[in-house]
Amino acid sequence: xxxxxxxxxxxxxxxxxxxxxxxxxxxxxxxxxxxxxxxxxxxxxxxxxxxxxxxxxxxxxxxxxxxxxxxxxxxxxxxxxxxxxxxxxxxxxxxxxxxxxxxxxxxxxxxxxxxxxxxxxxxxxxxxxxxxxxxxxxxxxxxxxxxxxxxxxxxxxxxxxxxxxxxxxxxxxxxxxxxxxxxxxxxxxxxxxxxxxxxxxxxxxxxxxxxxxxxxxxxxxxxxxxxxxxxxxxxxxxxxxxxxxxxxxxxxxxxxxxxxxxxxxxxxxxxxxxxxxxxxxxxxxxxxxxxxxxxxxxxxxxxxxxxxxxxxxxxxxxxxxxxxxxxxxxxxxxx
Amino acid sequence: xxxxxxxxxxxxxxxxxxxxxxxxxxxxxxxxxxxxxxxxxxxxxxxxxxxxxxxxxxxxxxxxxxxxxxxxxxxxxxxxxxxxxxxxxxxxxxxxxxxxxxxxxxxxxxxxxxxxxxxxxxxxxxxxxxxxxxxxxxxxxxxxxxxxxxxxxxxxxxxxxxxxxxxxxxxxxxxxxxxxxxxxxxxxxxxxxxxxxxxxxxxxxxxxxxxxxxxxxxxxxxxxxxxxxxxxxxxxxxxxxxxxxxxxxxxxxxxxxxxxxxxxxxxxxxxxxxxxxxxxxxxxxxxxxxxxxxxxxxxxxxxxxxxxxxxxxxxxxxxxxxxxxxxxxxxxxxxxxxxxxxxxxxxxxxxxxxxxxxxxxxxxxxxxxxxxxxxxxxxxxxxxxxxxxxxxxxxxxxxxxxxxxxxxxxxxxxxxxxxxxxxxxxxxxxxxxxxxxxxxxxxxxxxxxxxxxxxxxxxxxxxxxxxxxxxxxxxxxxxxxxxxxxxxxxxxxxxxxxxxxxxxxxxxxxxxxxxxxxxxxxxxxxxxxxxxxxxxxxxxxxxx
Numbered sequence: 001x002x003x004x005x006x007x008x009x010x011x012x013x014x015x016x017x018x019x020x021x022x023x024x025x026x027x028x029x030x031x032x033x034x035x036x037x038x039x040x041x042x043x044x045x046x047x048x049x050x051x052x053x054x055x056x057x058x059x060x061x062x063x064x065x066x067x068x069x070x071x072x073x074x075x076x077x078x079x080x081x082x083x084x085x086x087x088x089x090x091x092x093x094x095x096x097x098x099x100x101x102x103x104x105x106x107x108x109x110x111x112x113x114x115x116x117x118x119x120x121x122x123x124x125x126x127x128x129x130x131x132x133x134x135x136x137x138x139x140x141x142x143x144x145x146x147x148x149x150x151x152x153x154x155x156x157x158x159x160x161x162x163x164x165x166x167x168x169x170x171x172x173x174x175x176x177x178x179x180x181x182x183x184x185x186x187x188x189x190x191x192x193x194x195x196x197x198x199x200x201x202x203x204x205x206x207x208x209x210x211x212x213x214x215x216x217x218x219x220x221x222x223x224x225x226x227x228x229x230x231x232x233x234x235x236x237x238x239x240x241x242x243x244x245x246x247x248x249x250x251x252x253x254x255x256x257x258x259x260x261x262x263x264x265x266x267x268x269x270x271x272x273x274x275x276x277x278x279x280x281x282x283x284x285x286x287x288x289x290x291x292x293x294x295x296x297x298x299x300x301x302x303x304x305x306x307x308x309x310x311x312x313x314x315x316x317x318x319x320x321x322x323x324x325x326x327x328x329x330x331x332x333x334x335x
Numbered sequence: 336x337x338x339x340x341x342x343x344x345x346x347x348x349x350x351x352x353x354x355x356x357x358x359x360x361x362x363x364x365x366x367x368x369x370x371x372x373x374x375x376x377x378x379x380x381x382x383x384x385x386x387x388x389x390x391x392x393x394x395x396x397x398x399x400x401x402x403x404x405x406x407x408x409x410x411x412x413x414x415x416x417x418x419x420x421x422x423x424x425x426x427x428x429x430x431x432x433x434x435x436x437x438x439x440x441x442x443x444x445x446x447x448x449x450x451x452x453x454x455x456x457x458x459x460x461x462x463x464x465x466x467x468x469x470x471x472x473x474x475x476x477x478x479x480x481x482x483x484x485x486x487x488x489x490x491x492x493x494x495x496x497x498x499x500x501x502x503x504x505x506x507x508x509x510x511x512x513x514x515x516x517x518x519x520x521x522x523x524x525x526x527x528x529x530x531x532x533x534x535x536x537x538x539x540x541x542x543x544x545x546x547x548x549x550x551x552x553x554x555x556x557x558x559x560x561x562x563x564x565x566x567x568x569x570x571x572x573x574x575x576x577x578x579x580x581x582x583x584x585x586x587x588x589x590x591x592x593x594x595x596x597x598x599x600x601x602x603x604x605x606x607x608x609x610x611x612x613x614x615x616x617x618x619x620x621x622x623x624x625x626x627x628x629x630x631x632x633x634x635x636x637x638x639x640x641x642x643x644x645x646x647x648x649x650x651x652x653x654x655x656x657x658x659x660x661x662x663x664x665x666x667x668x669x670x671x672x673x674x675x676x677x678x679x680x681x682x683x684x685x686x687x688x689x690x691x692x693x694x695x696x697x698x699x700x701x702x703x704x705x706x707x708x709x710x711x712x713x714x715x716x717x718x719x720x721x722x723x724x725x726x727x728x729x730x731x732x733x734x735x736x737x738x739x740x741x742x743x744x745x746x747x748x749x750x751x752x753x754x755x756x757x758x759x760x761x762x763x764x765x766x767x768x769x770x771x772x773x774x775x776x777x778x779x780x781x782x783x784x785x786x787x788x789x790x791x792x793x794x795x796x797x798x799x800x801x802x803x804x805x806x807x808x809x810x811x812x813x814x815x816x817x818x819x820x821x822x823x824x825x826x827x828x829x830x831x832x833x834x835x836x837x838x839x840x841x842x843x844x845x846x847x848x849x850x851x852x853x854x855x856x857x858x859x860x861x862x863x864x865x866x867x868x869x870x871x872x873x874x875x876x877x878x879x
Binding site: 028057062196198206207 | 380381448567727741743747845
């Protein structure tokens, strides 16, 4: 009798779930919906697979971990590399082996085991005050130089973009040297880390600091925003370390979740996102660089000039991610 | 006090209480787990700063709020001057203002790139930050100022009532013995109002400990932000639970302190209240000063922030007035409504049991059910998720056992978790409100109805319920507005892709674009004003 009652109860509960189980896909996204939606719409038109996109600013990995095998998520889109690593580290991803993906995305921008794939690139640039700093050849290392004391602005060190930068410093210089460097940068800060990348450029415009650390696409976004145009026009965009290893590059990317209920559809979407049309559109909406080699960046982005990027394979950063977080705490970067 | 209440009533009471205490227990359980040394790492690096930030902030906010509130409370309770009637309730308005919105407005205004400093620079020809000194708004001091401005009404409300309730004969005695108003304040009223002050200060301290959005916007890491970061940044729930345990320790000590203070409150009995004729009449200059002080305070804490908010909302009206806004309002309203209804039911049931049960142990459920109020939203979220996730999996396992596909994440994947959290946190408010109403119903009424053969259920339905409507309504209103405002729990527990007004506004605030979220922010403030007006009405009726 009890079994029957339970059966009836659960039967009712699961009706909603099973009613439209075919040809759909759930995407959890750290990337804002307006960036992704147009491309997903196109995907649905092409394939007939409907995509349910949900955006969250943080905590997606934490949530998928908790949801476990019950998670409705098929694919996760991240805005940054550390989020990709976090998902892999928590064992929330499934490896994908697809010829299409492997051809479209260069080996440097994907996990050797296929746990994650990058989609777009952005440079961690240094924005310098046009009227106060001549240099356009600054390096990350120089940020710790005493001559820039009180001249640097940045967002929280704990932000994924900065964590990835610190991880790349560890990869090149080791932990001890990076710690000294971080302390140097901290001493040079014009104010306690706060705000977002955009706010740093604004601070340069206001004369609070001369150098701001910020991602490349903000430059494009600010130039297109009537209110913020003047901020962007007050600075030069610098590609750091052009004399040596090249500028640190971060990526946005995607992973297939471990318990994805619609694996095949998810892989279809991954392949779609790595192909020409989506690559072009995806990079253009947010002024980023496409990872697919033969797809050109937008005209505006291209106008900032060619640059050399750090050839360190992105997956190497993963090894130093935790160490970077700990170093930031140790030097009390944000405090 | 009466006989014949069936055991099933008690059991139901205990079951509800157990459900509401579950998050607290889950949290303690989670905090007791080993956590791969993350906590130790935090302890050796940043934790001391987090703790000292939290404690200093609490101290400064308490001092600040007290200094702001005491003069108003005294002026409103014991002095007579023009405009007092309006100012009396106007000073409660800041309570409707979420602290992070005030924080945003002041940062925008006083930042280096804000109009105030820009104006100063162009006025005096300064060029860089080195040319002059200006306090940094995004600092401990800044956060303390903002929180004091928003939280001082808690103390004002309680202390004003205490001043008003001080016995008439004492006031007369002090006058006869030649005390000046100042002496009467320092030597008589203030010491006697100490318990009320302690309660108010403890409340302010608790609210400060629970604040997440202001400190996070001001880049001031405190224990509450640390819980959030540790959970989502380090991805370590256990270390986050350990941090939460520290917060709980602080909060429960505060409650202990508050209880201790309140115990003394029973020492004095109110007999005849201060009357209009006993109020000190202020001289014109004093009146000017008094009005000036109150208006300045009101201006800084409410009028200026809401004015700026309003101008943003008007400027960005077209972008904000869209279907999303309606959907979010609906989300906020329905969640808050459900939570307030459930809280009222819980309060009614538990307080009824406590009143009529012959068993001494039946006072316990309503006490237990009130502990949730002490959990700051971030902390509460951990406590809610741990058991609900287990339950979700159990449900699915059971479904599979009988050969069906499971319902998926029934509790944590829906708004159930959020409603549950609101109920855990705010049941105490409804319980308090119903308790106060019950105190006014004479026990002889119960006895009469029982003598006339009513069953306990009939007693509740036909006698108590009609008499309790006012208390229930006040409780529901308060729970409703608190649920609308509650941010950290909503941020952490909302189903993915689900937003309400509070989380939506905060997204804009943390992105430094409040302009776009001004309309929803105004809705939160306006909804908050309704219970304030209602409460003040009933307070005024009481004092008549």
